[in-house]
Amino acid sequence: xxxxxxxxxxxxxxxxxxxxxxxxxxxxxxxxxxxxxxxxxxxxxxxxxxxxxxxxxxxxxxxxxxxxxxxxxxxxxxxxxxxxxxxxxxxxxxxxxxxxxxxxxxxxxxxxxxxxxxxxxxxxxxxxxxxxxxxxxxxxxxxxxxxxxxxxxxxxxxxxxxxxxxxxxxxxxxxxxxxxxxxxxxxxxxxxxxxxxxxxxxxxxxxxxxxxxxxxxxxxxxxxxxxxxxxxxxxxxxxxxxxxxxxxxxxxxxxxxxxxxxxxxxxxxxxxxxxxxxxxxxxxxxxxxxxxxxxxxxxxxxxxxxxxxxxxxxxxxxxxxxxxxxxxxxxxxxxxxxxxxxxxxxxxxxxxxxxxxxxxxxxxxxxxxxxxxxxxxxxxxxxxxxxxxxxxxxxxxxxxxxxx
Numbered sequence: 001x002x003x004x005x006x007x008x009x010x011x012x013x014x015x016x017x018x019x020x021x022x023x024x025x026x027x028x029x030x031x032x033x034x035x036x037x038x039x040x041x042x043x044x045x046x047x048x049x050x051x052x053x054x055x056x057x058x059x060x061x062x063x064x065x066x067x068x069x070x071x072x073x074x075x076x077x078x079x080x081x082x083x084x085x086x087x088x089x090x091x092x093x094x095x096x097x098x099x100x101x102x103x104x105x106x107x108x109x110x111x112x113x114x115x116x117x118x119x120x121x122x123x124x125x126x127x128x129x130x131x132x133x134x135x136x137x138x139x140x141x142x143x144x145x146x147x148x149x150x151x152x153x154x155x156x157x158x159x160x161x162x163x164x165x166x167x168x169x170x171x172x173x174x175x176x177x178x179x180x181x182x183x184x185x186x187x188x189x190x191x192x193x194x195x196x197x198x199x200x201x202x203x204x205x206x207x208x209x210x211x212x213x214x215x216x217x218x219x220x221x222x223x224x225x226x227x228x229x230x231x232x233x234x235x236x237x238x239x240x241x242x243x244x245x246x247x248x249x250x251x252x253x254x255x256x257x258x259x260x261x262x263x264x265x266x267x268x269x270x271x272x273x274x275x276x277x278x279x280x281x282x283x284x285x286x287x288x289x290x291x292x293x294x295x296x297x298x299x300x301x302x303x304x305x306x307x308x309x310x311x312x313x314x315x316x317x318x319x320x321x322x323x324x325x326x327x328x329x330x331x332x333x334x335x336x337x338x339x340x341x342x343x344x345x346x347x348x349x350x351x352x353x354x355x356x357x358x359x360x361x362x363x364x365x366x367x368x369x370x371x372x373x374x375x376x377x378x379x380x381x382x383x384x385x386x387x388x389x390x391x392x393x394x395x396x397x398x399x400x401x402x403x404x
Contacts, residue, residue: 013143018135019083019197024151026090026193027128031152033186035159036179037097037117039253040167042238044176048105053239057367059111060235064363066119067356070126071349082134083199086127090191092120097187101180134199153260159183160257168250211346215337218396219347220354222283222330225389227355229290231362232382233320237297240375241317244301245310255314259321270325279329279336283393286326287386293320294386298379333396 014020045051051059077085096117103109128148136144166179212220238255241247247255274282297316300309331348338344369378 013140014135015137020135022193022196026190028151028155029190031155032159033183035156036183039160039163040249043249046242049110053370054367056239057363060363061360062115063118064360066122070122082127082130083197087194089120089123090194094187094191097184101184157260160253163253164250211350216347223351223355224358227358228362228385231359237317259318266322274329279332280396282326282329284390287389290386291383294379294383298376
């Protein structure tokens, strides 16, 4: 193991004497477990649990709920170190995954398992960056965050590809229970590596409080629009492909894998575009493109034959994943308004909480809208939100010439 980390030159990024090795291994294996889980979850809910459009919205409400509650949990357990909370998150994720494998696949129990896993996941997400920054060398913070993110993304991508291969060629039946058990076993391995992480780093104070300042009002509003738009595609995009077009677990996992690879390569390109054109231009253009994506996602089956419409929707899903990277621009907007780094962190942390608040209500509203009025109206509403986002982003005042 030491040779592997040496060959990857992580010693040049992370400080000696820290627990970055078991930490990165836990991140990698958690990513693999999540890739298996996410790659088959939507199909499991549709095919085994028999969950419809409204049920999926309710489930997503409870999946997002821990994201809102997290700030209160961190405030309550402020005396615990980041490492301790990270380990607690690993154990909770293990329990949630084991529930999927062991409990009967009813709507209530499946939702409970999803909420449990999500709670542990959100705890870990809240600690990962804090720990990474503490373990990095003083001038290598960005590289350390990149290494941590890469470990997670590689693991997740491998998990997706396993589902693609296994569900398309190895098994005639779809062994969801078996793969949930494998994902749970991997979550257990990750928890074991987590237990080897020593240290008492303080949790990020900015994640334990809400921070509101009038000058960031437009950023908070942009996060609301972004949360609503993200939720429609994240929750109902894959579910439309499954319920309406009959997409299999292997097809959905392949779509997720292609989307992840596309975002991997597009992310630095989008970053350079933001630097060149400025965050205001990118925030406006982003959601104008989204209107086109929403139109084809909601109406492709009226325009094209069903098999062609399916391909159009898959391309749209990937395109939406790529253009959602433009949300990075709002973080740069915050940086230009903020007085110092602490204010940046506190504001973005509050923005994430606002994002979660809107997503849980959009999940319920979107499920009801799809069930009662049709998928077309759901994406019309999403397009309207996109137009509102662009109009609001256009009111941002230029801070300097570069960002105009």
